[in-house]
Amino acid sequence: MLSPPPIGVILAQIGTPEAPNAKAVRPYLLRFLSDRRIVDYPPLFWQPLLRGIILRVRPRRSALLYSQIWHQDGSPLLIHSLAQCAALQRILGRCYQVELGLAYSTPSMEQAIAKLEAAGVTRMIIIPLFPQYSSTTTASVYDAASFAALGRRSASGPVTKRFVPALRFVEAYYNEPGYISAMKMHLQQHITRLSSVPDYFVLTFHGIPRRYADTGDPYPLQCLETARLLAEAMDWKPGCWQATFQSRFGREEWIGPSTSDVLKELASRGVCRPLIFSPGLVTDCLETLHELAIEGRELFEEGGGQADNLIAVPCLNENEAWIKFLAQLVERHGQGWR
Structure with missing residues (x-):
């Protein structure tokens, strides 16, 4: 008998530029600040301001700040997020497949879901790495995961896939x-x-x-x-x-x-x-x-x-107790699927 496919787990983050320079920061900021979950001003007002003024100045300033905290191996957020995925995978074992999905950069939510689907995964648990709910973070991740699973960029976008995996979203755990x-x-x-x-x-x-x-x-x-x-x-x-x-x-x-x-x-x-x-x-x-x-x-x-x-004090990052807590969240939300 064939063993069942693993349950997919996506650790979801907002994202990070690919390099600490204005050329890499600009497209990241454009995508991030164009999301109306982040800035909800009407596009006819906001987009000219964003493209005409903010993206002419802010990428250089942000790039300078990024350059002061950048690791030799890349973005600190990306390095720690991948390490969190690897640590969580070790605890959960082969019954689960853990991927990283970023809302505004790579590895994107689309890439994470495509990788899971290629492994035969039909059930996925999405964990926003934001303990407190906010429409600017948690809801942005919900949007990104939902549209990626549907194979659409937006509610009015074309249909590009027929089968949609089952998704379970982990709610805010601010008081867990x-x-x-x-x-x-x-x-x-x-x-x-x-x-x-x-x-x-x-x-x-x-x-x-x-x-x-x-x-x-x-x-x-x-x-x-x-x-x-x-x-x-x-x-x-x-x-x-x-x-x-x-x-x-x-x-x-x-x-x-x-x-x-x-x-x-x-x-x-x-x-x-x-x-x-x-x-x-x-x-x-x-x-x-x-x-x-x-x-x-x-x-x-x-x-x-x-x-x-x-x-x-640094963030929890790959703290052992934190990763074990994430594993408990996964097990709880995977009930009935195993």
Whole structure:
């Protein structure tokens, strides 16, 4: 008897440029910022602004930042994401086939699904690597996976395939005990290696426009609940930690408090050795390696602190407890399929 095909698992991320230069950054930003999940302004207003002004300036600026965090083997996000896939595959074994699918770059969601289908996979579990739901991340991944499975670029696109695999989407896991426990262990491991104990903790999340939250995106509330649960698990007392939001873009009001504003204020509040960590990003990328670890230290120093005293803890990346939690998510969502 032939053994059944494996169950497909796709770890889903937003994406990354292929190289730290403006030529590679420009098409990535065009695709990313053209998605109305990300920027929901009417195309007749937004596209001329994006193509005529933003993409003339921003790629060079972003490329410079990428060049400061780029690894010899490529993009940090891509390297860590592939390592997460490999680690998860080792735990799950041959009953599953794990692939990486990126919404705005390669390996794309289309490539991931095509690879699984070539292996005979007809059932797939999609895991957005975003613990908190947001229309700008989780929903973008849902879109990318759904259209890729259908063989269409959009709802009005041509039909290019007849058989559509069954998809199961993993919902937000912002309050899952296994996720909170993995972060607790991760932070404790890093804190025990320090020569001095931090005297303040900043839990930073990627921000979204305030308007998105006001019109139904549950992201801010889920972020605050994650922060509360993690602080409780770490036994941090009130007044020694706070949640903030980073990466503001454009002139529109975003949710706060702003991570950059808080970092500049810490020294004036008597904080000497702050620790900063991002519970909403599970894979190191530009937002953690540069915005937090490099710019964060500059902001703390600008406010009167000593730059080297700010501890930026890396993301979970290939943390063993985190990968085991992902395996548990897969097993749970694969029930009835094996």
